[in-house]
Amino acid sequence: MTRYGRQIEIGPTDNTSNERTPRNRLHLIPEEARASFAPYAPYNYGINPGEADMTRLAPGRPRAEGDPIKVVGKVTDEFGRPIKNSLIEIWNANKYGRYTHIEDHSGLALDPNFLGIGRTLTDQNGNYEFWTIRPGAYLARPDINRWRPKHIHMSIRGGSSRMITQMYFRGDPYNDTDPMRILMGDNFDKNIGIEFETPEDDFDCGYKFDIVIGGRNPTFFEDI
Amino acid sequence: MTHSKAKINRLTPTNEDTLGPYYPISLCDNDSMDMTKIRRGIILEPRGEKIVIEGCIKDINGNLANGCLLEFWQANADGIYRTPLTETHPKLDPWFNGYARHRTKDGHFSLKTIRPGINKGLEQPRAPNITLTIFSDGIMRVVTQLFFDGDPTNESDPLLLAIDENLRGRLMMKFAGATDDGLKKYTIDIIMAGDNETPFFDDLLS
Numbered sequence: 001m002t003r004y005g006r007q008i009e010i011g012p013t014d015n016t017s018n019e020r021t022p023r024n025r026l027h028l029i030p031e032e033a034r035a036s037f038a039p040y041a042p043y044n045y046g047i048n049p050g051e052a053d054m055t056r057l058a059p060g061r062p063r064a065e066g067d068p069i070k071v072v073g074k075v076t077d078e079f080g081r082p083i084k085n086s087l088i089e090i091w092n093a094n095k096y097g098r099y100t101h102i103e104d105h106s107g108l109a110l111d112p113n114f115l116g117i118g119r120t121l122t123d124q125n126g127n128y129e130f131w132t133i134r135p136g137a138y139l140a141r142p143d144i145n146r147w148r149p150k151h152i153h154m155s156i157r158g159g160s161s162r163m164i165t166q167m168y169f170r171g172d173p174y175n176d177t178d179p180m181r182i183l184m185g186d187n188f189d190k191n192i193g194i195e196f197e198t199p200e201d202d203f204d205c206g207y208k209f210d211i212v213i214g215g216r217n218p219t220f221f222e223d224i
Numbered sequence: 225m226t227h228s229k230a231k232i233n234r235l236t237p238t239n240e241d242t243l244g245p246y247y248p249i250s251l252c253d254n255d256s257m258d259m260t261k262i263r264r265g266i267i268l269e270p271r272g273e274k275i276v277i278e279g280c281i282k283d284i285n286g287n288l289a290n291g292c293l294l295e296f297w298q299a300n301a302d303g304i305y306r307t308p309l310t311e312t313h314p315k316l317d318p319w320f321n322g323y324a325r326h327r328t329k330d331g332h333f334s335l336k337t338i339r340p341g342i343n344k345g346l347e348q349p350r351a352p353n354i355t356l357t358i359f360s361d362g363i364m365r366v367v368t369q370l371f372f373d374g375d376p377t378n379e380s381d382p383l384l385l386a387i388d389e390n391l392r393g394r395l396m397m398k399f400a401g402a403t404d405d406g407l408k409k410y411t412i413d414i415i416m417a418g419d420n421e422t423p424f425f426d427d428l429l430s
């Protein structure tokens with residue numbers, strides 16, 4: 001008997017989404033096979049000092065251009081249980097909207113003091129913190145003048161949990177036309193960082209971004 | 225399913241999002257697509273038959289899907305996965321993790337591994353398989369499993385039995401001769417969308 005799960009939708013005006021989104025509904029996984037869908041990454045990650053401070057290339061180096069921001073949050077499962085020792089990988093464009101990635105051919109300005117790649121681990125309570133520069137928006141579809149709003153990419157990995165998400169900024173004029181934001185609907189609020197004032201004056205501000213990992217992947221092994 | 229009853233008290237999950245085109249390549253520096261060597265410079269190797277799997281990820285037009293991040297996960301030669309629950313399992317292989325991660329620039333991949341075995345202790349044993357997670361621009365995470373074409377245990381695998389018979393062939397890695405080193409080589413095309421689309425599975429609702 002065939003049983004079906006979600007239908008993944010295509011992001012409007014997103015060519016790649018049109019080319020790569022499965023047209024058929026996802027299939028439900030029978031219980032006997034469920035455990036094999038919770039991959040476990042067995043590594044101990046060696047994080048170097050300063051990797052969570054993306055505002056500099058390395059400790060003691062000059063600060064990158066733009067507004068330094070602090071991003072903090074807690075990673076939990078749907079029951080609010082903290083996900084500990086998870087590797088968080090972070091990448092974002094510089095203040096001009098340019099990535100240092102070799103495949104970013106936009107020609108926008110590079111900042112020699114900004115790499116735009118960071119890593120950190122969640123602590124015993126699932127909390128994380130990193131510093132970066134508030135990214136610029138960038139033109140994703142020049143042919144229809146569609147911009148990507150400011151966003152920070154994050155990958156969360158550890159134990160059997162892994163997800164890739166993006167943190168957005170409230171009030172960005174390009175939020176409303178972003179294809180994935182449109183698909184998120186009202187639930188988009190979950191992906192917006194909540195601004196707060198930082199006690200330190202060398203940050204423009206902080207953002208609180210709690211991450212809830214859905215499904216049984218994050219907790220599968222604790223459940224059985 | 226018992227777990228769905230508890231839904232009312234759950235937190236709303238954060239939306240998954242696309243990988244985007246610019247996943248940092250250097251973050252994969254310590255990852256390996258050779259599961260038969262979990263440490264460099266050590267002569268000891270995992271139990272089992274070494275094989276190579278070559279494949280590609282294609283889009284709806286049959287073009288290669290560039291810039292995808294791929295995660296592979298599998299059991300060892302005795303069908304045991306390395307997880308926190310199996311750390312002291314007598315059949316856990318000290319020289320096998322069963323985990324690989326790779327960002328494919330052009331849509332191709334090549335994985336060197338061992339043929340996964342069957343955990344005979346299970347009530348309903350699984351056919352040998354490799355779990356594949358794909359992260360890509362334009363779409364959030366999709367997951368599937370790859371099987372060995374012609375393996376007799378496929379006939380009774382609960383996951384294969386859960387999908388239509390005419391779709392099962394799309395999850396089969398086909399024998400394709402030997403590598404230069406004399407290892408058995410298997411190939412598969414993953415079709416992300418359209419005709420002959422690869423079946424993907426829902427690990428959020430299941």
Ligand SMILES: [Fe+3]
Binds near residue numbers: 151
């Ligand atoms: Fe981006």
